[in-house]
Amino acid sequence: MKLATQVNRQLFLSLLVLGSLGCTQGEPPQFRLNMISMTSNELDSEYQQEIANVLSGLFGTPDEPFAHPATGLNQLKLDLASGPAWSDKRGYSHGLYRQHCVHCHGIDGDGYGPTAKILNPYPRDYRKGIFKFKSTFNAAKPTDADLHRVLANGVPGTSMPSFELLPSSEVESLVEYVKYLAMRGQLETELAAYVFDELGVEEVEDESGTVTEQRIPFDPSASPDQAEAVLDILSEIVAGWDEAGENVIQPAEDAIPADNRSDEELAASIDRGRELFYGVKANCIKCHGPTGLGDGQQTDHNVWNKENMDYIEATTSMADSLANADPETEEEELELDREWALLKSREEVSDTLLPVRNAVPRNLRVGVYRGGRRRIDVFHKIHAGIAGTPMPGLGAAGPGAEGTISEEDMWSIVDYVLNLPYEAPSQPQRALPTNHSNITQ
């Protein structure tokens, strides 16, 4: 009986622990604010909450996204991609983003999912609306086809997998959701700047002539001017996405090399490409190194790391200047107190940022091309550069503009780059046609 009593007691305790499982059920996930934007624009917690409310009204929540008519996004696709992962009775998967993407790209698309810190390179932060691998001009947004290709092919040499086994409709839903997160992130940054520039406190004179300071709330639902401003900002952001199709780089037909070139023609093109690679105009060796190993300059940063780095440096510099501050008046003391509070919040944000990494130029001798290994992919990179990175473009900056070099020359660089893995760095090929037998197509 004693034993039975003891066993019963232990069983009861275990059931109690299990029963408490229901009490630990998590809250639905919420979008988090871009604290770099918020603190850089010195927004207090009230303005932060107001911005969060506006974003929630315009874009919804991670479980219930809203495709605002101004965005042109497809609500059905967003519904499939959002929320917790589950399957309906017809077998269609829901919660695609939560299932496939959130562990790296994060619930906000900020590139800081649970696994981000152990990955190199870091997952993409969508919130700037900047994407590296696309077919459009440098400053333009990617097309849906560009995003679809990245999802379908993955990014070789990184942790980004290929989702080619998913049905095309699911990939389309994910593309829509990525655009949704990007637009939302861009709007958040713009709203923070708008609130800093336009709102804050205003001086109000009452009937007795006393002037007091009054905080201007950010509430577009109560202020038609604010509502119009917000929609204008959103429209401009959306326009960038809508115009992506018009910004696709179309190579000139007469500049595209023929498929049936002879070995001598190919060799000549490769030689021309080598000349340009080492030349002053393209100056590829500055970053990719004198033998294309990626060992040129390696100290630059891409825009995502640069933002973090600048933020940390500005915070450190602010700390130094505040440490030496010597207020003389009461007003200056109050201002200093406010700055110390701002510094504290900046330091808290700095502590959460991923360690800053340099943008290391690609080793061109291993045949690993993150943005795609088709000739047209390499052409796009040389023409437009890689958006968000120090890789510059040599082609026109936009439709109708002039580039640094001609398209024929760009195709020659493509030929040279694609030939580099077959060219031993210790035995640089002489620029003579007799070497063409060593070239593999």
Next chain:
Amino acid sequence: MTVPKSINVAASRWPHRWAWLLTAATFPLIWWGGFVTTTDAGMAFRDWLTSDGHFMLTYPWLSSTGDKFIEHGHRLLAVLVGILTIGMVVVAYRCESRTWVRRYSLLLLAGVILQGVLGGLRIVLDERLAAMLHGCSGPLFFALCTAMVVFTSRWWQVQEVTRISDKSHQTATNSLARLAIICCGLAYLQLVVGAAVRHARYLTAPSAATIFQTAIYFHIVLAFLVLGHVLLLALKCFRQHSHRGYAVALSLLLVVQIALGMATWVVRFGVPVWATNIIGDVGLVNVSASTSMAVIITAHVATGSLIVAMSLAMALRTLRQSSFELPKFLSEQGKLLEAHA
């Protein structure tokens, strides 16, 4: 530790056979459960005990595809294991003379019911913590089934604990038992941390990144600890000429598991940069939801369960040969068990 002196060597072999059957049926269930998490099919159905409104046994499983096929297959196999566990209780009560073994079979039954309830809670609450607990208690149940195999084995029944006059030999045996217990404990801890690694990547709370990073750090540290302890255990087994087969098997499993762990990292996250600095850029693209990715990752999970089970079997066997001064409350339990036997 004292045991009854009279051993019935003509005892029925059915409890042992049935224990083997149950254990052999549970291992595929561990695999299949691993597949459910790897393919994130846990919420393929939002209902439980039914499956999309169908009674579990009449759901058109063979006509289903994708995550519904995987999740429902897991449910069906779990039903089979549940039935086999009930069978274990029946066989134990009919064929087993030792009362504590019969009661242990009841513990197994409670375990499988608890495991089913945890699985159901995961669905009903859509709670990932329940999924993680389910993933930790499943291998524990598998290990307990393995223990039943050991308890019902002829080896266990003919072992008699004698007071060995050679004190150093007894000390060495006791030390082996202690090390085996530590190995088992570390292996299970590593499994739990591995479950945290698997499930933490889906968390969306602000603390998710910290939880995952902590889990993966400890998972790597514990891997070295487990490997070190198992190799030390193997060394001691060879020195004492006891349980060498088990030691070799466990060591080999560890080596396979470490290799699978590295493979799991590569198929999930790609080749790490420090490795590409040695071997060069690889240009690997992992295909999400591919069979090879799912098999490698799930093999790592299943081998972990096998290591826990095998190390528990080894710990029990070495304990059987040891003579410890038990803490008072345990020795009282032992006396109670004897009184009820």
